[in-house]
Amino acid sequence: MSGNGLAGRLLAGDRRALARVISKIEREDPEVHEIVREIYPHTGSAMSLGFTGPPGVGKSSVISHLIQLYRAEDRRVGVVSVDPSSPFSKGAILGDRIRLSDHFLDSGVFIRSMGSRGHLGGLAAGSRLAALAMDASGCDVVIYETVGVGQGEVEVASAADVVVLCLQPGAGDAVQALKAGVMEVADVFCINKADHPQAKGAASEVRSILEIGHELDPEAPIPPIIMTRGDTGEGVGELREVVREHRKEMEAGGRLEARRRASLREFVVSWATDRLEKELHRRLGRDDPEIMEKVYRRELDPISAAEKIFRDV
Amino acid sequence: MSGNGLAGRLLAGDRRALARVISKIEREDPEVHEIVREIYPHTGSAMSLGFTGPPGVGKSSVISHLIQLYRAEDRRVGVVSVDPSSPFSKGAILGDRIRLSDHFLDSGVFIRSMGSRGHLGGLAAGSRLAALAMDASGCDVVIYETVGVGQGEVEVASAADVVVLCLQPGAGDAVQALKAGVMEVADVFCINKADHPQAKGAASEVRSILEIGHELDPEAPIPPIIMTRGDTGEGVGELREVVREHRKEMEAGGRLEARRRASLREFVVSWATDRLEKELHRRLGRDDPEIMEKVYRRELDPISAAEKIFRDV
16 A cells, blocks of 8 residues: 555544554654655644653543543544653553553544654654644644653653643652753643642642742743542543643744744754764664774774764765 | 863863863863863773662762772772753752762862753763763763663763662662663662662562563673662672672673773764754754745645755755
């Protein structure tokens, strides 16, 4: 089957075509370029949400309840779940997909896990393309779920219109997220496990940190903090409302378009950079060319080698 | 003062020159290239250690005791501590440096924190250059300390001869580290807070995970697991011995050289890639050129834009 036919079926809302396209994206199939060319004009209407936070805070449960609410409004939902690669499990150790399985039989919900291929630029780009494919296939809402709080996760989540940072009480998560630079990209905070005895304390901790940030930079708004319970769904309705409101405000103020532009620019830069990186690894990795031998023998410093290689490419 | 003079003073072991060179590395001063060219032939003799693991496990305390042991052998020690950037603190929120302050008055110890400049390739390259500078200035041991368990931290730590992954009991850290792909780069495991009631359980958990990995890939050795106490220094002597042994084995088997070669290759690739990325951001970021406008208007897909830009550069 030609790439064209596949793109056409995806645009018609065919789930199997969507699944196949995302598989092609994952294995970096050369057909992807042609498919993206075809589907891209039909993207841009979906609302995208980034859910990020450390493992174990219950992001998937919150997302699962959120999907139910969107489904009740008859909106189609796509989820791109990004797991950092693991040498043993390739992500299979995660229980998240099991919790999300409630929705596996609903044809209005499309959930896809993407494994990291080692390189983060590649991961961010791949998840971004998967989200574009979901958008083109008719999803009204696309959710990026990322596990962990590292720079790579920030990159993935920050491609979304609205970023929700999920934390749980009592784990010092806020400080960890702060260190990793995640808090600065979060539009909305979700403190899950609201029934935990330290839940209110966690919310005040987050609020204090955000207020310090606001004092340092009065331009930075203080994001709303919502308390949820992933087990019962409590608070998830409020979360949906706050996200909707936030996106509406961003749209009215032009910030949504600015963010989407920045995100597309980021994609273009990282795709081109990734191309160069792969090209360089191919050239340098095979059998240590003379220039790397010189670096190993300390006859040439690594910056000079990099500059020479950069100019040669 | 010319870059030449500074490099000369650094090579003579002048601490202030070393500090100034690392500051130049941090702010990407154009003089850095010339300085690296001068100092690079005098590097390669230091042993480097990567310490990584989640925040709060007590890495700094363990490192602090390790420094004492190395100092007792009259070896000079450099520490490059890498904190992910934070919008509020730029890393200043961390208590790690306070705990390391025991050594601030010892002229045989040089500790330097490096803030992330947002881009991880840049961070890994910067910390690598700082370590080279420490090596050139006469440090016998260079320790990379990274906070958190993300791909970026893995990149920084894996530039070292030997990578130590620090975990603590009862936090599910092993599973988190596994997910983030950190366990595959660890040569030695350190379970800190050995007095914790769950310490033995944590060690068995890690051992089970490692044994599964070994079954899946019999080539993968099972790394040693050392129990330490950062508060008393218990076990740190054993950690030092295990690290020494491990490095000796790697050296004998040729794996040390292979790792150092791979790490230099990685540096060269990431430096060249970073150059391209900066160049692209400069070109695309300023005032949205026509090509990005086409992408925003959905007239051109982002992959075609990236390919065109890649070819044009």
